[in-house]
Amino acid sequence: DTALYYAKDEGRNNCQLYKVSLSAKTPEILSLEKSLRCALERKEFIVYYQPRVNIITGEITGMEALLRWQNPEMGVVAPNVFIPLAEESGLIIPIGEWVIREVCTQNKAWQEAGMTPMTIAVNLSPKQFRQPNLLEKVAEILETTGLEPQFLELEITESTAIEDLDFTRSVLKDLEKMGVYLSIDDFGTGHSSLSRLQMLPLHTLKIDGSFIKQLRNDDKVGHIIKAIVTLGQSLGLRLTAEGVERAEEIDFLRSINCDYVQGYFYYRPLSPQQATEVLKSESQK
Ligand code: C2E
Ligand code: CA
Ligand code: CA
Ligand code: CA
Numbered sequence: 001d002t003a004l005y006y007a008k009d010e011g012r013n014n015c016q017l018y019k020v021s022l023s024a025k026t027p028e029i030l031s032l033e034k035s036l037r038c039a040l041e042r043k044e045f046i047v048y049y050q051p052r053v054n055i056i057t058g059e060i061t062g063m064e065a066l067l068r069w070q071n072p073e074m075g076v077v078a079p080n081v082f083i084p085l086a087e088e089s090g091l092i093i094p095i096g097e098w099v100i101r102e103v104c105t106q107n108k109a110w111q112e113a114g115m116t117p118m119t120i121a122v123n124l125s126p127k128q129f130r131q132p133n134l135l136e137k138v139a140e141i142l143e144t145t146g147l148e149p150q151f152l153e154l155e156i157t158e159s160t161a162i163e164d165l166d167f168t169r170s171v172l173k174d175l176e177k178m179g180v181y182l183s184i185d186d187f188g189t190g191h192s193s194l195s196r197l198q199m200l201p202l203h204t205l206k207i208d209g210s211f212i213k214q215l216r217n218d219d220k221v222g223h224i225i226k227a228i229v230t231l232g233q234s235l236g237l238r239l240t241a242e243g244v245e246r247a248e249e250i251d252f253l254r255s256i257n258c259d260y261v262q263g264y265f266y267y268r269p270l271s272p273q274q275a276t277e278v279l280k281s282e283s284q285k
Pocket of ligand 2: 064123155185
């Protein structure tokens, strides 16, 4: 039960690696919070990019930024492991700010390299969405990186959105005024209804991947997906289906006029280098 964690050497203000036994529970065992803080300082976070594809033309119409923690000892750590801890400890605020800045910087660099301009979506955790200076931060990052606001999209989950609809609406309205795109993530899992989300200034609804997965063994779920697409579109929203892995799923989603798809069928999340290659060939089409 030995684990390696990063410890912050406060004295010299740099991060040092210690080998600690998990069972020892000594004060020297540093929390994962400190590991995450060190990871930020040591620049161990890396953003992957998953293209979003137009289901009719097959063109890439945007990408989603997905965070990875590349630790020399632990390898690549998935966000489902560390985002909840970052959220709990509050470290999601600096980490999340880093992600937005990194994505805007990368997007601007791609545009300056002559790639077809596209919007990149960044996930906002509940705590990030509720931080008091979110608007100022986003504005400052856009200003500093020189990225035009329509090339940044912010995703909040359905459950984050419905927790306090009045608050959500006021924040989203300010972000909309700024010119960034807004989308609801994991739609269908938050037990809300479209009529409640209708008051929000949204561009896109992302149908949760669990629905697409259920298509494989449950015929009825197709009707639910179709209803979400039809109703969403009647409210002026673009629909993205997530977690699309199979050709049959594409066929079905095309038959019900879903706008965009994201999933392993087309692209897995790509490293910045891989994403650059994909964008290069896409821009030459
Ligand atoms: P999400 O926003 O719902 O992202 C979609 C997840 O589905 C991603 O997992 C993606 O890699 C995965 N995925 C994409 N296509 C497919 C597919 O065809 N099949 C399957 N099975 N999975 C697919 P990932 O990258 O592990 O991220 C997990 C979650 O972590 C994200 O869910 C999001 O909630 C959170 N997350 C990721 N990056 C960030 C970030 O920068 N900030 C915050 N606050 N949360 C993030
Ligand atoms: Ca997302
Ligand atoms: Ca999602
Ligand atoms: Ca999710």
